[in-house]
Amino acid sequence: MAEKVLYVELTPQEFRERLAAAPIAYLPLGTLEWHGEHLPLGSDGIQSRGFFIELAREVGGIVLPMLFLGPDRREETDGRELYGMDIWHGKDPKQAYPSGQMAGSCYWVPDETYHELLAATLKQIARAGFRIVVGHGHGPSTGQFRAAFDEFRERFGLECFHCYGGDENHEGLGIQVDHAAMNETSLVMAMRPDLVRMDRLPQDLDQWPVAVGGKDPRVHASAELGRRAIDAQKKRMAALLREALAKLEPKQ
Numbered sequence: 001m002a003e004k005v006l007y008v009e010l011t012p013q014e015f016r017e018r019l020a021a022a023p024i025a026y027l028p029l030g031t032l033e034w035h036g037e038h039l040p041l042g043s044d045g046i047q048s049r050g051f052f053i054e055l056a057r058e059v060g061g062i063v064l065p066m067l068f069l070g071p072d073r074r075e076e077t078d079g080r081e082l083y084g085m086d087i088w089h090g091k092d093p094k095q096a097y098p099s100g101q102m103a104g105s106c107y108w109v110p111d112e113t114y115h116e117l118l119a120a121t122l123k124q125i126a127r128a129g130f131r132i133v134v135g136h137g138h139g140p141s142t143g144q145f146r147a148a149f150d151e152f153r154e155r156f157g158l159e160c161f162h163c164y165g166g167d168e169n170h171e172g173l174g175i176q177v178d179h180a181a182m183n184e185t186s187l188v189m190a191m192r193p194d195l196v197r198m199d200r201l202p203q204d205l206d207q208w209p210v211a212v213g214g215k216d217p218r219v220h221a222s223a224e225l226g227r228r229a230i231d232a233q234k235k236r237m238a239a240l241l242r243e244a245l246a247k248l249e250p251k252q
Contacts, residue, residue: 005056007064015062022060022245025130026052027121029137029145030066034085034102035180036212037200039188041104042068047176047184048137050191051163055134055234059241062130067121070107070141071114075099083108084140085179085211095208102211107138114144119155126156131248132241136163136175159244166236172220173229181214182221183229190226 004010010018030045040046045066052063072084077099087099109117118135125133133152135145142162149160167174172183189196201209201218209217 003057005053005061005063007062010062018060018062019129022241023129023131023248024056024059024061024241024245025125025128025133026056026061026063027125027133027135028052028064028066029070029135029141030068031070031084031105031107031138031141032068033105033107033138034211035184036209036217038197038209038217039180039185040192040195041106042066043180043184043188044138044141044176046192046195047187048163051136051175051187051230051233052134054230055237055241058234059238059245061132061134061241064125066137067117067141068107069109069114069117070138071111071144072108072138072140074108081108085213088211090213095213097208097210111144114141115148118145118148119152122152122156122158126158130158131251132159132161132244134161134163134237134241139176139179142176161237161240161244163233163237166233167229172215172225173232175229175233178214180209180212181217182225183214185217185221186223186226187229188226189221189223190230193223 004014028045028048030042032041035043049066056063073087075082075087082099086102088097136142146162152158152160163175174183177183
């Protein structure tokens with residue numbers, strides 16, 4: 001039987017034991033957002049949650065439920081609000097598409113609302129007894145979390161981490177470093193191959209998939225690449241978290 005690491009599945013005694021062994025909370029920063037015709041709308045949370053489950057089984061700690069609300073770009077066009085990938089913002093004309101509401105996207109909140117949501121969540125995480133928080137997922141969500149590390153340390157006594165880094169050569173070995181392209185598609189292929197529908201993408205490689213940003217997933221994505229990324233990042237993050245655990249001072 002797989003080791004239980006999901007907060008929602010733990011009994012109080014199991015919670016006490018895991019918290020005492022490693023007071024790390026993992027917070028998936030997800031969205032319900034267009035990720036191409038080939039990936040599920042919850043790809044951000046699926047990837048971060050899946051990675052955190054493996055990391056928690058490696059290092060210890062507990063995986064919280066996904067936060068699906070998050071910040072992003074916003075524009076108003078013809079009286080309609082557009083968010084994130086609704087808006088074409090790239091540089092490669094081959095990847096251009098008309099801006100418009102993408103099917104299924106349902107997540108946007110203003111920056112200040114998201115900050116308050118994060119702060120309220122981390123207050124509860126600290127109250128429950130955690131000392132370390134790892135948050136990762138949707139790019140703008142992760143960016144805002146990252147920008148508040150000093151504030152959250154001062155307010156709640158929490159050491160915070162994200163999962164960017166360790167892919168300096170841009171080989172696709174990061175965690176969620178594009179948008180529904182080579183990296184994210186490979187990660188979902190490795191974690192949940194049953195949810196990937198590559199047949200939904202244009203077969204003509206000269207026709208770019210709508211609102212996909214990065215290297216062409218039809219050419220470069222694979223479950224093998226996704227597994228390599230997970231294993232490389234798990235090793236890197238495990239070392240960082242073990243070092244952070246070793247530095248924790250006993251609670252008064």
